[in-house]
Amino acid sequence: MPHIPLDESLPGMRSLLAYHPAIAPVLTGLMQVMMRTKEGLHPGERELIAAYISRLNQCYSCENIHSAVTCHLFDLNELELNTIKKDFNAAAISPRLKALLAIVKKTQQGGNYVTSREIENAKSAGCTDLEIHDSILIAALFSMFNRYIDGLDLKSNDTPESLNERGQHIANKGYSHDA
Amino acid sequence: MPHIPLPDHIAGIRSLVIQYPESGKYLYELVQILLRGESPLSPAERELIAAFVSYLNECSFCYNSHAAASRYLFQDQSGIVDLVLKDYASAPISDKLKALLTIASRVQVDARTVSEQDIALARSFGANDRDIHDTVLIAATFCMFNRYVDGLATTVPENLEDYIPMGERMATKGYVHPIPQ
Numbered sequence: 001m002p003h004i005p006l007d008e009s010l011p012g013m014r015s016l017l018a019y020h021p022a023i024a025p026v027l028t029g030l031m032q033v034m035m036r037t038k039e040g041l042h043p044g045e046r047e048l049i050a051a052y053i054s055r056l057n058q059c060y061s062c063e064n065i066h067s068a069v070t071c072h073l074f075d076l077n078e079l080e081l082n083t084i085k086k087d088f089n090a091a092a093i094s095p096r097l098k099a100l101l102a103i104v105k106k107t108q109q110g111g112n113y114v115t116s117r118e119i120e121n122a123k124s125a126g127c128t129d130l131e132i133h134d135s136i137l138i139a140a141l142f143s144m145f146n147r148y149i150d151g152l153d154l155k156s157n158d159t160p161e162s163l164n165e166r167g168q169h170i171a172n173k174g175y176s177h178d179a
Numbered sequence: 180m181p182h183i184p185l186p187d188h189i190a191g192i193r194s195l196v197i198q199y200p201e202s203g204k205y206l207y208e209l210v211q212i213l214l215r216g217e218s219p220l221s222p223a224e225r226e227l228i229a230a231f232v233s234y235l236n237e238c239s240f241c242y243n244s245h246a247a248a249s250r251y252l253f254q255d256q257s258g259i260v261d262l263v264l265k266d267y268a269s270a271p272i273s274d275k276l277k278a279l280l281t282i283a284s285r286v287q288v289d290a291r292t293v294s295e296q297d298i299a300l301a302r303s304f305g306a307n308d309r310d311i312h313d314t315v316l317i318a319a320t321f322c323m324f325n326r327y328v329d330g331l332a333t334t335v336p337e338n339l340e341d342y343i344p345m346g347e348r349m350a351t352k353g354y355v356h357p358i359p360q
Contacts, residue, residue: 023212116182136327136330143326146319148319
């Protein structure tokens with residue numbers, strides 16, 4: 001049971017958004033900007049960063065749904081995505097994406113862990129300032145969401161089927177307060 | 180020097196929200212509702228939770244600025260801010276606020292460690308659902324802001340005294356995005 005009364009029939013973050021209606025449109029608006037802006041990072045890369053940091057924080061409800069969205073946006077299967085999340089350095093992804101995930105990994109530990117070494121690596125791999133900014137802000141954003149969900153002990157009631165369905169819905173429609 | 184180009188002579192979060200206003204607008208709205216909107220916790224107490232979590236995350240800009248705002252809001256009791264940051268268990272604050280700060284400290288490290296006992300203790304001192312919710316969300320939100328501000332190596336004010344007018348502005352004007360929408 002969550003630490004405070006939440007409507008557990010609502011999926012994922014929905015029960016928290018319903019609990020605090022004043023903050024709900026701000027959080028969904030922030031999500032839509034950070035996860036779906038077309039400039040810079042691809043939406044699939046944004047979702048991958050969210051899934052990866054949620055895995056590092058062991059927030060499995062967030063990891064599972066953002067993994068499902070990533071798979072839909074990239075046409076990946078779960079196994080392929082898992083190899084990236086487990087050891088991105090060994091995975092068959094671009095040096096650019098590896099450099100960004102290295103920054104995300106440091107951000108998960110804390111802002112002061114990000115050093116000019118990771119930033120220089122990313123810049124020499126071709127990452128733009130905007131891409132570096134967005135990677136850090138998405139990692140920071142999920143450092144919040146993971147803690148909000150786990151701090152109130154909100155458990156996921158997702159099944160593999162519901163994850164696939166919700167993942168497809170978010171991949172197609174993005175994040176909105178009313179959806 | 181910041182890791183990416185940011186406006187000169189502007190410190191911390193302000194430099195980021197000016198350079199990146201699409202997300203910045205939401206970030207300021209979020210902190211305004213969270214620290215100034217309706218809540219059973221006073222703005223001074225909420226600023227104190229923000230300063231406390233930022234202190235644990237070693238984010239000097241957020242810690243110094245929110246401590247300054249909290250001191251301003253606590254008025255003649257401003258001394259409790261530094262006592263809390265030094266050792267909240269022995270600080271002259273209510274048992275309820277101590278129990279909430281324990282919850283905030285767990286969220287800072289790993290939110291999965293917030294236990295039934297932590298929640299029960301806070302409730303035994305009168306904390307209600309919203310006290311608990313707001314404490315967890317403020318702590319979580321500052322784990323975001325601290326990472327954003329330090330992850331991009333934003334500049335910090337040269338002198339600690341510079342935080343005093345900043346804290347007064349935060350306390351009296353709240354959080355308004357520097358670029359009018």
